[in-house]
Amino acid sequence: MKNFEYKRVCTLEEVFHLLGQHQEKAMILAGGTDLLVKMRNKTLKPEILIDIKGIPGLDEIRYDPVEGLHLGALASIHRLETCPIIREKFPAISEAAGYLGSFQIRSRGTLGGNLCHASPAGEMAPCLISLGAKLRIVGSAGERWVLLEDFFTDPGKTVLQRDELLTAVQVPTPPPQTGCKYTKYGIRKAMDLAIVGVAVALTLDAEKDKCKEVKIALGAVGPIPLRAKKGEARLRGQKMDETSIAEASLLASQEAQPITDIRASAEYRRKMVQALTQKTLKQVQEALS
Numbered sequence: 246m247k248n249f250e251y252k253r254v255c256t257l258e259e260v261f262h263l264l265g266q267h268q269e270k271a272m273i274l275a276g277g278t279d280l281l282v283k284m285r286n287k288t289l290k291p292e293i294l295i296d297i298k299g300i301p302g303l304d305e306i307r308y309d310p311v312e313g314l315h316l317g318a319l320a321s322i323h324r325l326e327t328c329p330i331i332r333e334k335f336p337a338i339s340e341a342a343g344y345l346g347s348f349q350i351r352s353r354g355t356l357g358g359n360l361c362h363a364s365p366a367g368e369m370a371p372c373l374i375s376l377g378a379k380l381r382i383v384g385s386a387g388e389r390w391v392l393l394e395d396f397f398t399d400p401g402k403t404v405l406q407r408d409e410l411l412t413a414v415q416v417p418t419p420p421p422q423t424g425c426k427y428t429k430y431g432i433r434k435a436m437d438l439a440i441v442g443v444a445v446a447l448t449l450d451a452e453k454d455k456c457k458e459v460k461i462a463l464g465a466v467g468p469i470p471l472r473a474k475k476g477e478a479r480l481r482g483q484k485m486d487e488t489s490i491a492e493a494s495l496l497a498s499q500e501a502q503p504i505t506d507i508r509a510s511a512e513y514r515r516k517m518v519q520a521l522t523q524k525t526l527k528q529v530q531e532a533l534s
């Protein structure tokens with residue numbers, strides 16, 4: 246690994262000052278579980294690491310029925326998995342966090358790091374996209390909010406500017422009769438990236454018969470996490486039965502943009518999107534009935 250300078254900061258102002266001073270030579274360090282791997286294999290060679298773990302409040306998790314769920318960017322994946330209020334109100338987030346890596350990686354890795362690393366197979370994006378999460382991004386020029394589904398631009402790339410930091414993720418409180426689930430498919434049960442990830446957030450009407458609203462988000466089957474909007478449109482306002490669920494799942498698989506790599510072929514991934522979307526939609530519907 247190339248030598249680098251290490252700075253531990255306690256305020257956002259210090260981060261912006263250092264980013265402005267060192268430009269592309271500087272990188273943000275959170276848990277380091279992605280960054281240090283890339284530094285060791287020399288894919289990245291930053292000259293200065295800005296450790297943000299000492300900034301107070303950036304790991305806060307709080308819930309308010311009106312505001313929704315606030316997740317600080319430095320909240321560890323382990324806390325997302327185990328936090329009682331998340332398990333109660335947003336179980337799909339805990340479920341997704343529980344799939345990520347090992348206990349050690351979950352204890353060290355952060356939500357902000359997982360999203361900013363922008364892996365197409367990243368564990369946390371699909372379920373947060375399906376829940377309509379938005380991101381608070383702060384830079385030297387001020388703050389802005391971006392929907393998570395608009396955050397990713399390419400593998401490893403996001404809309405974050407050089408002088409910006411992700412500080413928090415806000416998840417709105419879902420409407421009544423809403424269920425959400427994330428299904429990960431990988432070769433091994435632990436320590437493996439997803440071959441396909443499917444998240445569904447479904448709201449049923451008062452009679453629990455028709456789909457009032459649905460978001461289907463797909464991971465590991467495109468350059469960035471994707472919404473299956475045609476699949477969603479097939480269900481919105483429609484009766485949730487075998488036919489509509491099967492057709493929506495087929496549409497979702499056609500919207501996927503998978504590639505062939507060492508984990509699976511594009512064709513296999515597409516079939517798995519169809520099967521997992523169908524399974525996940527049915528599971529959420531059953532849980533709501």
Ligand SMILES: Cc1cc2nc3c(=O)[nH]c(=O)nc-3n(C[C@H](O)[C@H](O)[C@H](O)COP(=O)(O)OP(=O)(O)OC[C@H]3O[C@@H](n4cnc5c(N)ncnc54)[C@H](O)[C@@H]3O)c2cc1C
Binds near residue numbers: 282350439
């Ligand atoms: C053995 C192993 C298994 C893994 N398994 C999985 C898995 O199953 N699923 C999965 O999704 N991931 C997996 N990962 C990847 C990794 O652990 C996660 O992505 C983790 O959440 C990254 O968080 P971090 O805090 O360690 O990020 P870091 O490594 O600190 O940072 C990652 C990137 O994000 C930037 N960054 C971090 N925080 C911010 C911020 N607040 N604002 C702006 N930029 C920021 C950094 O500059 C860096 O470019 C695995 C990694 C390892 C080593």
